[in-house]
Amino acid sequence: MHDFESHIFASDNSLVLQSGEKLESYxxxxxxxxxxxxxxxxxxxxxxxxxxxxxxxxxHPVTHKPGWWEKIVGPGxxxxxxxxxxxxxxxxxxxxxxxxxxxxxxxxxRIYGLNFPIVTIADMVHAQCQxxxxxxxxxxxxxxxxxxxxxxxxxxxxxxxxxxRAAIPIATSSRHTPQxxxxxxxxxxxxxxxxxxHAGRYQEYNVSPKKGLAVARMVAHVTYLSEDVLQEKFGRxxxxxxxxxxxxxxxxxxxxxxxxxxxxFVDRFDANSYLYLTRAMDYxxxxxxxNCSLNAIFKQSQVKFCVxxxxxxxxxxxxxxxxxAHALAFSGVHVSFVEIDSEKGHDAFLLNEPEMFSxxxxxxxxxxxxxx
Amino acid sequence: MHDFESHIFASDNSLVLQSGEKLESYxxxxxxxxxxxxxxxxxxxxxxxxxxxxxxxxxHPVTHKPGWWEKIVGPGxxxxxxxxxxxxxxxxxxxxxxxxxxxxxxxxxRIYGLNFPIVTIADMVHAQCQxxxxxxxxxxxxxxxxxxxxxxxxxxxxxxxxxxRAAIPIATSSRHTPQxxxxxxxxxxxxxxxxxxHAGRYQEYNVSPKKGLAVARMVAHVTYLSEDVLQEKFGRxxxxxxxxxxxxxxxxxxxxxxxxxxxxFVDRFDANSYLYLTRAMDYxxxxxxxNCSLNAIFKQSQVKFCVxxxxxxxxxxxxxxxxxAHALAFSGVHVSFVEIDSEKGHDAFLLNEPEMFSxxxxxxxxxxxxxx
Numbered sequence: 001m002h003d004f005e006s007h008i009f010a011s012d013n014s015l016v017l018q019s020g021e022k023l024e025s026y027x028x029x030x031x032x033x034x035x036x037x038x039x040x041x042x043x044x045x046x047x048x049x050x051x052x053x054x055x056x057x058x059x060h061p062v063t064h065k066p067g068w069w070e071k072i073v074g075p076g077x078x079x080x081x082x083x084x085x086x087x088x089x090x091x092x093x094x095x096x097x098x099x100x101x102x103x104x105x106x107x108x109x110r111i112y113g114l115n116f117p118i119v120t121i122a123d124m125v126h127a128q129c130q131x132x133x134x135x136x137x138x139x140x141x142x143x144x145x146x147x148x149x150x151x152x153x154x155x156x157x158x159x160x161x162x163x164x165r166a167a168i169p170i171a172t173s174s175r176h177t178p179q180x181x182x183x184x185x186x187x188x189x190x191x192x193x194x195x196x197x198h199a200g201r202y203q204e205y206n207v208s209p210k211k212g213l214a215v216a217r218m219v220a221h222v223t224y225l226s227e228d229v230l231q232e233k234f235g236r237x238x239x240x241x242x243x244x245x246x247x248x249x250x251x252x253x254x255x256x257x258x259x260x261x262x263x264x265f266v267d268r269f270d271a272n273s274y275l276y277l278t279r280a281m282d283y284x285x286x287x288x289x290x291n292c293s294l295n296a297i298f299k300q301s302q303v304k305f306c307v308x309x310x311x312x313x314x315x316x317x318x319x320x321x322x323x324x325a326h327a328l329a330f331s332g333v334h335v336s337f338v339e340i341d342s343e344k345g346h347d348a349f350l351l352n353e354p355e356m357f358s359x360x361x362x363x364x365x366x367x368x369x370x371x372x
Numbered sequence: 373m374h375d376f377e378s379h380i381f382a383s384d385n386s387l388v389l390q391s392g393e394k395l396e397s398y399x400x401x402x403x404x405x406x407x408x409x410x411x412x413x414x415x416x417x418x419x420x421x422x423x424x425x426x427x428x429x430x431x432h433p434v435t436h437k438p439g440w441w442e443k444i445v446g447p448g449x450x451x452x453x454x455x456x457x458x459x460x461x462x463x464x465x466x467x468x469x470x471x472x473x474x475x476x477x478x479x480x481x482r483i484y485g486l487n488f489p490i491v492t493i494a495d496m497v498h499a500q501c502q503x504x505x506x507x508x509x510x511x512x513x514x515x516x517x518x519x520x521x522x523x524x525x526x527x528x529x530x531x532x533x534x535x536x537r538a539a540i541p542i543a544t545s546s547r548h549t550p551q552x553x554x555x556x557x558x559x560x561x562x563x564x565x566x567x568x569x570h571a572g573r574y575q576e577y578n579v580s581p582k583k584g585l586a587v588a589r590m591v592a593h594v595t596y597l598s599e600d601v602l603q604e605k606f607g608r609x610x611x612x613x614x615x616x617x618x619x620x621x622x623x624x625x626x627x628x629x630x631x632x633x634x635x636x637f638v639d640r641f642d643a644n645s646y647l648y649l650t651r652a653m654d655y656x657x658x659x660x661x662x663n664c665s666l667n668a669i670f671k672q673s674q675v676k677f678c679v680x681x682x683x684x685x686x687x688x689x690x691x692x693x694x695x696x697a698h699a700l701a702f703s704g705v706h707v708s709f710v711e712i713d714s715e716k717g718h719d720a721f722l723l724n725e726p727e728m729f730s731x732x733x734x735x736x737x738x739x740x741x742x743x744x
Contacts, residue, residue: 019618193583211565246391246490
């Protein structure tokens, strides 16, 4: 647990979204750790993944669990909050204080529900940039994140190359693959199938599509783990019983584990937010958005990249990260590519991966020193 | 379309199940193709997969689609019905005429629902063996099947080695992996989450948990396809539109395809059967059941094996088939192992795979000739 501050940024400006729709007003909930130096040159923006939030290095107010990246962020950690000023923003469309589908629509004074406009990764990043402007930070030392957070890192480097020195996209892709879209679609349909969803207006009925959201979380969770880690961690071990029960109880540990993942998730996450954020990931496709090759998007960029992937990640496989690294190298951009040997699956970026920690630490220090 | 006969086998004997429970009576719906020869030496038993049935080479009575293995089974095909007598049995627990959870419980005269006992792969095979006895077939020329069908093939060879000459397990495993159990559990929870499921008593309410079953089918379907085939077949192509709609419609072809798979499945499949058959697969573990190594199970078996797998199958990866082939070879059993280079995923065994066709044809002929 470290000192941190929680803030709400209320934008004075409206935000024109990629869809053409406009958010007349919005707020972003964010946490900061450490102190911004006088030159405002030590700020690191951490972008969270699909089900993450701004509580990167403090106890979560709902779950009371440690921050999702406390292994990396804190005093003396790879991202040392005694040295750096760390910002983590609940993304637009999220459900931990930032404007999203559970917010009140100022036009109607009702909860948005599905009237909330679709937001994209680019929209999230544009909103984040307004907050960075507000903080008076001209140039972020680094933008870093994994999975959906990695998409935001790439978007930052593509949209605002002059606003960051270093970019560390981890376990991510420059466009969501059809397999990933497919798994997200299954999750969304599970939410929508829940009769408590009420076409997205569940709050007005004082219910919540918990069962559907739990199923969505379960299927997502399977994709976050590798076959190897499932084998090693659970195998066909039985859950607190000596033999099969010949029924539909959670006989196997893996079943019990997944049910727990599903049930505990619904207490901290809004079902409509899940729909919107998965949609934002599905829509992510830098090449389509910029209407040019990945090489061309980053051509001559002064941003220094460190692209990190994990061998056991089948959801965002190393091949996707390699494509990004190749395009960057081809475009004459400073890029390091680190493929970490880990059988933990996609979740590896959230877990104890000492090689990742040292790579991140070293890379940020190198980017910093060269500029000082 | 070929000549075929549809039958119902009603057992005179009760069936003691692996759980210890007993089915006092049961029926098996089965189709036959071709003619049993005088020596009764040309019978091939085809075991269907999770959502398959006995309609292996005739138009399906519900969907009106061709039989699920017409590419392989028929006059002049790899399994030539002018030469062989082909039997395909709707498995115990299924929903196309064999006794399952949608059948009437003779004890209560109500639909079984969750009062139907859990059946295992071994139970399915024991029931099939009663039917083979009834047909007066002492020795099947071959037992063949993919996925859950392949599990039945292995079970046949393990439980009744003297009753078959050749065994062709395709895209299968000697025990269901934790990843596979995990995906099945997600599917079951999707069914159970549907408020129309009514604790398995939906028929009494004149409803059906269609939404939940559709979600279960969708997640399963994603696992049947490889990343490569999804990329090649769908990529990020849009469905009948020129740009994103910024909403939750099926913008992407892969979404539209999956929704169709889900919706069309529920018209032909019983939700409780889906629970029972996935459970049977999860419980499958030859080594546990026989309480000895795979090597020991098949030691000195006279059955000739041809184990087939596909490189692009990540659900039942080649490594699982290799384990089986290695154990058989180690046990001094006649075994061929064929790994077919195919990027179609697990579904490859149902698709146009000429190498599989010729391997099956050649192997059966070889087994036949040697004995004649």
